[in-house]
Amino acid sequence: MKPDLAARVADLEWAHRQAAGTLERLDWVDSNLDPNIPPFTQVAEGDRRRFSHLPYAVFLPTIMTNAAIQAQRDGQAPMQEALVLLFARMEWMIANRGRMWSPLSPLPKMLATLVEAFGVDQDLHREDPEILARLAAQLPMWHPWRGTVERAKEVLESTGDLNQADGTYTLRADGPLPEILNDEVFVCHSSAWWEERSLPESAAAYRIEYGVLKFQNASPEKQVPLRCEDLLLEWVPDRTLPRQLLRLLPTWAVVRLVIPSESRK
Secondary structure, three states: OOOOHHHOOHHHHHHHHHHOOOOOOOOOEOOOOOOOOOOOEEEEEOOEEEEEOOOHHHHOOHHHHHHHHHHHHOOOOOHHHHHHHHOHHHHHHHHOHHHHOOOOOOOHHHHHHHHHHOOOOHHHHOOOHHHHHHHHHHHHHHHHHOOOHHHHHHHHHHHOOHHHOOOEEEEOOOOOOOHHHHHEEOOOOOHHHHHHHOOOOOOOOOEEEOOEEEOOOOOHHHOOOOOOOEEEEEOOOOOOOOHHHHHOOOOOOEEEEEOOOHHHO
């Protein structure tokens, strides 16, 4: 025998029905304007159950409320009824906000919209309520520093996708250029782009190694340097490119690819 879902308290019943997608229209709203009806209750009408929220009429003069109730009985649609219908879903969602962010949330897409507005796409959160909750908790700390690999890795750890971040990642820092820059591959950008990035003393040393075109000079002073927005990605072809990590970087980040020589593998 199936349990009677209507035996739940009203807000829990509403949450389950919302999660089941049975409250898409407005016929679930009890639009009775009686100011004496308790807020956030469910009313039985045969096999149907309606949900009443805060009675706005309690805040209005009695003469206005009585006129609206009489108009409703006469088959008219008073403004008060329109307001009840208009704000019904918002009222019930606020009443259920304690359930909105849990693993059993009836509306996980609310958090999905939030994290996507901060640049975390669906491939990362996968609309998983637990992952969404962890991401949302990190947004204030991560977003101001989203250009750094370290912060991106923190987000990946919270989603359980850190194992997809194979390879070594280096952002430009003060000091000597990393040795792996010698193995940078001439890909992803046009020759004009590289020329604009080069210094006057830069001198390319084109060569083909392991089937790819490398161009950086062995002399650091002749190399195309790293800029503050650059991500130097050291990648071995038999590994998966860390797409999830790259998605966490801002749109202005520049990916520069290094395929290390056999001696550095």
